Amino acid sequence: MKRRIIALLTAAMLLMAICPAALADPATTTPPATTTPPTPVTEAKNVSVSVGSPIVGTGTVFIPVTITNGGGVDIKLDPTVTTKGTVLPKSIAADAVTIPAGASVDILLNPAFSANNSGTFADLLTFTFDGGKITKTANITITIDPAAPSPSPDPSKPAAAFRLSSYDPNGLVVTTASGKNGGKVLVRLPLMCVSGPVMNIKVAPKLSTSLDEFPFAIERVDYTVGYNGFINANQIIEFQFDMRFADKVTAGVKKVDFTVTYERGWGSAEGSSTESCDVSLYVNVTKGYEAAGETPGGETTQTLPKLVVDSYSFSEEKIYAGETFTLTFTVRNTSNEEDTKSILLTMTNNAETGKLTPAEGSNTLYIDKLAKGESKTLSMSLATAPDTEAKAYELKLDFDYEGTKTRPATLAKGASSASIPVTVLQKIRLKIDDPTVDGEAMEGESVPVYFSLYNMGRSPIYNCMVTVEGDGLSLEDSIFQGTVAAGNSMRADLSVITATPGQIDGEIVISYEDALEEKMEERLPLSIYVNEGFNPDANGGMDDPGYIDQPTIGGMDDPSSSGTPVWIWIALGAVVAAAIVVAIILLKKKRAKMLEDV
Known part of the structure; x- marks a missing residue:
């Protein structure tokens, strides 16, 4: 009897296990999902605006602008460009041009400005596109040079x-x-x-x-x-x-x-x-x-020899106002037939009186004799006035001399001249304030930095550029300040991007050219402490002690569970329940048999 009951229970359990699978809907194959190509867009990060060197005219300025669209769809420039109003009007009319995707377009802004200003001014141009959906800014520097x-x-x-x-x-x-x-x-x-x-x-x-x-x-x-x-x-x-x-x-x-x-x-x-x-x-x-001349008596004789300056050099590579220098030059007798004698050389600078003068008082030199074809090298110390304007000057050398052959009195003396150009420079004298960091710097963001430069010399500086150097430092836009006239100043407003947190020590590099277009530079130390940026993964994540993981029930629907499958527990529960039922039935039958025997 027991065996039958056990067999029935086993069959029932097998039937219970098989029926759900048999009655279940047949498995269906899910077709593979199709991939939809992304919709092309143009965002602010895809657009760049580059402002060229402004061209200043009388009461107006021409500003060349290049707009590059690196996005996937065309964008349209809004017809108004705004500024901070430093020297330009606060709004500038612009052509509402369309910038095709992947292309660049050049435009020319032509605002009026106050001609009463002088010096170097910085402003910020703001460009909007597609009705204000995209906004880009660009720095501009305008120099109004009274010099x-x-x-x-x-x-x-x-x-x-x-x-x-x-x-x-x-x-x-x-x-x-x-x-x-x-x-x-x-x-x-x-x-x-x-x-x-x-x-x-x-x-x-x-x-x-x-x-x-x-x-x-x-x-x-x-x-x-x-x-x-x-x-x-x-x-x-x-x-x-x-x-x-x-x-x-x-x-x-x-x-x-x-x-x-x-x-x-x-x-x-x-x-x-x-x-x-x-x-x-x-x-x-x-x-x-060298020509032949004719005497008043009709006798042909060779003209006086010609004296020339073959070469010249200066003791200094650069000649600055207010300093002395030595001019060395070589005088040559070009004649191959006659010597020259009693040569008096006079140096003058008539066009700019007092700017180039002999340092030792005398502007004359004397040469006793120059044989035919002979050369002689001479030197003269010269001084420049402190207020000498930076430009090229002309020194004139006049020669008065005699030949060694017998001539009529009218042909006895000769004269010639030569010119030597001298370029005088003014020393560059700059005063630069320490840079100021305006606000706290955050990792990955830009921070305003500004400083002022004063040209205290008597000569302008040209093509002034400002950059930054240092690990983790870069400029949002390059800064071109142009010309800073003598006695004028400029203010540079920088937008410095900081890439790494902590203390960053770098330099602001100011490069410029002098009147001879020689490149020079000044360096300012720049120290910025950068705060660490916000990181969402470091707040409220799995590693947060306050995070409570939701429990899951292991089983067939949870492949990650490593416990005993749920169907085993269900089968065991069914077996235990069946065993209890069988035990109760057997006990009842045994009790009934005992009562029959009584």
Whole structure:
């Protein structure tokens, strides 16, 4: 009986285990999910705005802007650009251009500004797109230079837009054109724009029948060369002329004048106007013409020998105002047939009286004799006045001498001259305040830093740039301050991004150029303590002692559970319940049998 009951219970349990599986719905295969490509978007992080060097005109300024859309959809610039109103109006009208996805668009802002201001000003331009959905900012620095070339007292002669540059557009030094009489020579004329923008530039040498004023053979009707594009302030452009020294030009350094014609005022209400200015350079005739002359009595004899300056040098690489220097030069007798004697040399600087003077009082030198073809090297100590303007000056050397051959009195004495250019600089004197960190710095965010620079010298500085150096430091936007005139100041407002927490020690680097375009720099120590940024994984996560993990029931639906499967516990419970039922039935039958026996 017991065996039957056990067998029945076993069968019942098997039936209970099999029926749910048999009655369950057949398994269905879930088709693989399809991947939907992401919808292209353009966000603020995909858009960049770059502001070029502003071009300052009379009561207006031209601001070139490049907008780059690195996103997936086109964006449209809102028609108003706002500023802080430092020197520009607080709102500037802009063309509502569309910037295609993956492309860049250039625009030109043309706001008015207060012409009564002077110095260097920083402002912040704010650009919005698609009705304000995207906002981008960019720093701008505008320099209003009162030391720029001022108008001539004659209103018909406006300020010159160009000056001679020592360097070509690639930053290489331009050497003086040199050659022999009758020889070909390439004359290079590098010009720096000091007052732009200008356009349609034309350059032509001033022709003359005097070989001292124009030492070249005139072989063409017109020597004009031109450039039809735009030139901005502080930009260098070079013009070249293929020339030939005249056959009868004498040896020595010659001054050549050029006229530069250009247009300015484009885009203004009055329209463009044509202006001009003069620039000069020097060429060196290393060997010149020696002619035969004729005496009043009809007897032909060789003219007096010619004295020239073969070469010259200065004791200092750079000559600064208020200092002394030594000029060393070599005088040569170009004649191959006759000696010279009683040579008196006089040095003058008539154009700028008092700016370049002999340091020892006398401006004359004496040479007893120079044999034919002989050279002699001489030196003279010169002083520059402290207020000497930074530019090129002309020293003139005049020679009075006699030949050794017998001549009539009218031909007994000779004279010649040479010119030596001297470039005088003013020393750069800058005072720079310590940088100020405005507020607390947070990791991964930008913090405002500002400082002021004062130009206490007598010469402007050009192409002033501000950057930062240091581990974990970078600028949100590059800072270009342009020209800081003598006696003026600038304020630089930086937005410094800090990448790592803790103490960061770096430097602010201020780079600039002097009048000869030599690059210089100043460094300011910058110390910033950066607070650690907010990290959501470090607050309220699994490692937080206050976090309570919700319990799970191990079983078939929880693959991560390592306990006994739930169906085993159910089967065991069923077995125990069945055993209890069987025991009760057996006890009842046994008791009934005992009562029957009684």
